[in-house]
Amino acid sequence: MERALLLMFVVVGLCLTGASTNSGLLLVANKGEHTLGIIDTALGKQVATVDESGVTGHEVIASPDGKLAFVPIYGNSGVGLPGTDGSTLDVINLKTRRIVHTIDFGHGVRPHCPIFGPKNGLLYVTTELDKAVSIIDPQTFKIVGNVPTGAAESHMLALSPDGGRGYTANVGPGSVSVLDMVAKKTITVIPVANHVQRISVSPDGRWVFTSDTEKPRLAVIDAKTNKVDRWIDLPGEGYGSSSTPDGKWLLIAMPNANGVAVIDLARLSVAKTISVPAAPQETLIAPGGEMAFVSCDRSQKVAAINTRDWTVKLIDAGKAWMDWRGRGSLARARTPVPPRSVFESCVVRSSGLASSIAFSPHLRVGLFRFRRCAADFKSAPYESGDRVRIERDSSRLISKSHLTSLRCAGIGEYKYPLAVGILKCSVNDFSAGIL
Numbered sequence: 193m194e195r196a197l198l199l200m201f202v203v204v205g206l207c208l209t210g211a212s213t214n215s216g217l218l219l220v221a222n223k224g225e226h227t228l229g230i231i232d233t234a235l236g237k238q239v240a241t242v243d244e245s246g247v248t249g250h251e252v253i254a255s256p257d258g259k260l261a262f263v264p265i266y267g268n269s270g271v272g273l274p275g276t277d278g279s280t281l282d283v284i285n286l287k288t289r290r291i292v293h294t295i296d297f298g299h300g301v302r303p304h305c306p307i308f309g310p311k312n313g314l315l316y317v318t319t320e321l322d323k324a325v326s327i328i329d330p331q332t333f334k335i336v337g338n339v340p341t342g343a344a345e346s347h348m349l350a351l352s353p354d355g356g357r358g359y360t361a362n363v364g365p366g367s368v369s370v371l372d373m374v375a376k377k378t379i380t381v382i383p384v385a386n387h388v389q390r391i392s393v394s395p396d397g398r399w400v401f402t403s404d405t406e407k408p409r410l411a412v413i414d415a416k417t418n419k420v421d422r423w424i425d426l427p428g429e430g431y432g433s434s435s436t437p438d439g440k441w442l443l444i445a446m447p448n449a450n451g452v453a454v455i456d457l458a459r460l461s462v463a464k465t466i467s468v469p470a471a472p473q474e475t476l477i478a479p480g481g482e483m484a485f486v487s488c489d490r491s492q493k494v495a496a497i498n499t500r501d502w503t504v505k506l507i508d509a510g511k512a513w514m515d516w517r518g519r520g521s522l523a524r525a526r527t528p529v530p531p532r533s534v535f536e537s538c539v540v541r542s543s544g545l546a547s548s549i550a551f552s553p554h555l556r557v558g559l560f561r562f563r564r565c566a567a568d569f570k571s572a573p574y575e576s577g578d579r580v581r582i583e584r585d586s587s588r589l590i591s592k593s594h595l596t597s598l599r600c601a602g603i604g605e606y607k608y609p610l611a612v613g614i615l616k617c618s619v620n621d622f623s624a625g626i627l
Contacts, residue, residue, distance in 0.1 A: 218231035218494065219261050220238065220509050221251060222241065223250060226243065226249070227242060228241065228242040228249065228252060231494070231507055231508075233496070233507065236506075237507065237508050238508055240289055242291070244263060245265060245291060245294055247276065247278075249266070251304055251306060253307060253308060255308070256308060260283055260292075261283075262281060262282070262283055262284075262317075262330070263282040264278065264281045264303035264317055265278040265279075266302050266303060267302055271304075271320065271364070272345050272364045276300075277302050277321060278303055279296060279298065280303070282294055283333060295335070297319060301326070302319065302320050302321050303326070304318045304319075304347055305318040309351065309373070312355060313330065314329065315330045316339075316349060316351070319338070323341050324341055325341060325346070325349055325360065325371065326338045337376055339358065339373060339378075340378050342369055343360070343367055345362050346369060347360070347361055347362070347389070348360065348361040348391050349391070350391045350392050351373070352393055353396070354397070356374055357372065357415070359413075361388050361389060361391040361402050362388070366383065366384055366386045366387050366388050367381050367383050368382045368391065369381050370382065370418050379418070382419065384411050385405075385406065388405065390403055390433060392433045392435065393415070393435075394439060394442070395435050395438070396439055398414070399412055399413065399457075400412075400415055401413070401433050401444075403430035403431055403432075403444070405431075408426045409424060409426055409430070410424040410433070410444060412424060422460065424455060424461060425462070426462065427446060427462065428448050428453075429447065430444045431447050432444070432445050432473055432475050432487075434476055434477045434484070436481040436484075437477065437481045439457055440456070440458070441454055441455065442455040443455075443475045443497070445474060445475050445486055445487075446472065447471045447472060449465075450471070450472065451465045464502065469490075471490035471491065472488050472495065473489050474487045477499075482500060483496055483497065483499065488506075492509050493506045493509060495507075
């Protein structure tokens with residue numbers, strides 16, 4: 193019987209099945225293709241895909257027996273951004289490679305991070321628009337309860353080793369909620385930074401880690417006091433992290449640095465940095481701790497890291513959503529044409545949202561969080577050769593390359609600290625949005 197192990201991507205969610213890293217299958221939520229990809233880790237390539245029921249799966253978890261995959265359908269935008277609000281979760285049979293059930297939350301909740309309770313076997317899924325974690329019986333596929341988080345944008349969830357405590361990374365508020373998973377209540381909400389992402393717990397349950405996405409540092413929260421105990425300086429801004437089962441190492445992806453920092457958990461400091469392909473975002477440690485898997489979004493690769501000698505092998509994955517202009521939701525966007533006014537217009541594709549941002553030259557673009565951004569813009573010309581993806585009739589995506597002409601116009605919306613603009617473009621007979 194194949195068993196299951198999870199690796200979640202920000203842009204490509206991923207899960208490994210198999211009793212060992214040599215015999216397992218890696219499950220990938222290919223956001224750019226709206227599919228669940230199945231990777232043979234021994235062959236080092238994707239061997240099959242399963243179409244998802246909607247747009248789009250961000251994360252994936254496999255059942256403990258390795259028979260089913262659970263893929264929440266989040267929507268077409270990023271956390272805290274305007275867009276569609278997903279309301280379902282696909283259940284996929286990994287033997288037949290078909291959707292066998294779709295769980296309906298009944299309204300838009302943007303379901304995102306799925307985790308199985310280590311003791312009770314229940315499935316927990318963040319449902320951030322409800323400011324809650326939903327509880328699902330994986331045998332009946334019924335929603336049996338929820339745990340309020342007391343904060344908006346509770347995007348990611350981590351559980352203590354015994355499953356009694358839950359911790360959510362509340363992205364926009366920059367906080368972490370501490371949850372009593374048994375009593376189904378919020379214990380406290382810990383202020384951390386202006387903006388955080390991803391979350392993990394040390395194997396002994398002592399520390400909780402979350403990344404400050406505006407500074408190259410990792411917050412270390414004391415699980416006893418529920419306060420930030422210290423900060424670990426990183427070579428680049430951190431994102432997803434996970435610990436080896438022996439409690440010796442914590443690996444954290446650094447998207448802008450194209451690297452993975454290896455933190456000594458005894459000293460709580462960076463011991464080494466490993467180079468990986470562009471835009472690493474999430475990490476997963478195999479059960480035995482001998483292998484770590486890192487999603488490398490922009491390059492459509494999974495980096496397999498041997499934790500004994502820190503060597504790296506690459507596995508091909510499916511298409512990421514952000515393969516045109518940048519590194520997933522952490523893209524550093526470039527200007528498609530020379531500036532034609534005080535502000536430059538720059539296209540940023542993030543989680544499928546048709547977006548364009550007008551910003552002052554040289555300002556940093558990351559996670560759609562901007563300072564001193566233009567509230568609107570009139571038009572942005574694009575030159576021959578610009579690559580775009582075109583949505584026709586809101587039903588399917590058609591790739592177009594080397595267009596002879598493309599002209600877009602839109603109005604931006606500014607609400608500190610976000611500046612978001614929706615572009616509508618005309619080319620040939622299509623009404624298109626730049627993704």
